[in-house]
Amino acid sequence: MKDSERPIGIFDSGLGGLTVFKAVRRLMPSENIIYFGDTARVPYGTKSKNAVISFSKEIAALLSARGVKLLIVACNTASSLALEEVRKVSKAPVIGVIEPGARAAAAATVNKRILVAGTTATVLSGAYGRALKKLDPGLLVREKACPLFVPLVEEGWCGKKITELVAAEYLAPFKKQRFDTMILGCTHYPLLKKVIGRVLGRGVRLVDSAEAAAFEARAALVSRDLLNPGYGGKIRFIASDAPEKFRILARRLLGIKTGRVEVKRF
Numbered sequence: 647m648k649d650s651e652r653p654i655g656i657f658d659s660g661l662g663g664l665t666v667f668k669a670v671r672r673l674m675p676s677e678n679i680i681y682f683g684d685t686a687r688v689p690y691g692t693k694s695k696n697a698v699i700s701f702s703k704e705i706a707a708l709l710s711a712r713g714v715k716l717l718i719v720a721c722n723t724a725s726s727l728a729l730e731e732v733r734k735v736s737k738a739p740v741i742g743v744i745e746p747g748a749r750a751a752a753a754a755t756v757n758k759r760i761l762v763a764g765t766t767a768t769v770l771s772g773a774y775g776r777a778l779k780k781l782d783p784g785l786l787v788r789e790k791a792c793p794l795f796v797p798l799v800e801e802g803w804c805g806k807k808i809t810e811l812v813a814a815e816y817l818a819p820f821k822k823q824r825f826d827t828m829i830l831g832c833t834h835y836p837l838l839k840k841v842i843g844r845v846l847g848r849g850v851r852l853v854d855s856a857e858a859a860a861f862e863a864r865a866a867l868v869s870r871d872l873l874n875p876g877y878g879g880k881i882r883f884i885a886s887d888a889p890e891k892f893r894i895l896a897r898r899l900l901g902i903k904t905g906r907v908e909v910k911r912f
């Protein structure tokens with residue numbers, strides 16, 4: 647197999663990273679992809695740094711052994727807490743979602759006021775704030791944990807009134823603070839774009855770190871001459887538990903037909 651034909655590895659704590667998978671697939675339909683969802687240990691957003699590091703390293707080693715040419719850490723929590731450790735065990739170059747999302751937000755803001763929403767672990771890590779300040783120390787950044795968003799999305803309740811109420815509870819207090827850009831700093835939040843947009847109003851640009859990461863992945867492959875020139879990339883899904891639930895939710899929440907989902911238990 648030529649190097650360019652080797653798959654891109656994408657991993658997440660569960661199925662939320664399928665938002666990144668979709669963005670990658672849209673941008674590079676000829677790429678072979680292996681997607682790993684750690685459904686046995688989801689959620690990562692409420693776990694300790696040590697736990698997230700050890701889970702992420704295990705998955706990176708597994709995907710390395712399967713010969714991926716690029717590894718995308720689709721999970722914002724794992725990207726915030728474990729990226730450097732993942733780089734130590736991965737044979738392939740590693741891309742997280744924090745820096746691409748931060749770059750897209752820094753480019754989008756006009757008034758230099760950026761709001762970041764994420765899991766509790768992502769927000770506590772301050773990773774987005776650091777990445778943004780590195781790009782432009784003049785940015786004003788506020789980070790807000792929105793832990794109820796993940797279960798609401800997984801319940802399939804993106805369009806329900808209760809989700810709008812929760813979004814308003816978390817985000818309405820920021821309305822008066824003139825943020826013109828918000829980072830959807832969690833895999834699940836792109837699925838809440840409409841609700842969040844309604845709560846914050848039209849003046850706030852919502853930056854999707856999934857899309858930004860896909861662009862970064864393509865640039866990484868182009869710079870290494872690793873883009874797969876063929877057609878119709880092959881996809882393989884692996885879950886660490888409950889493959890049937892993964893298959894059903896992928897279809898219901900994201901319209902993805904996974905076919906057979908392989909199980910790999912740790």
Ligand code: DGL
Binds near residue numbers: 691720
């Ligand atoms: N994938 C996680 C993230 O993007 C959300 C779900 C979880 O907490 O594991 O932060």
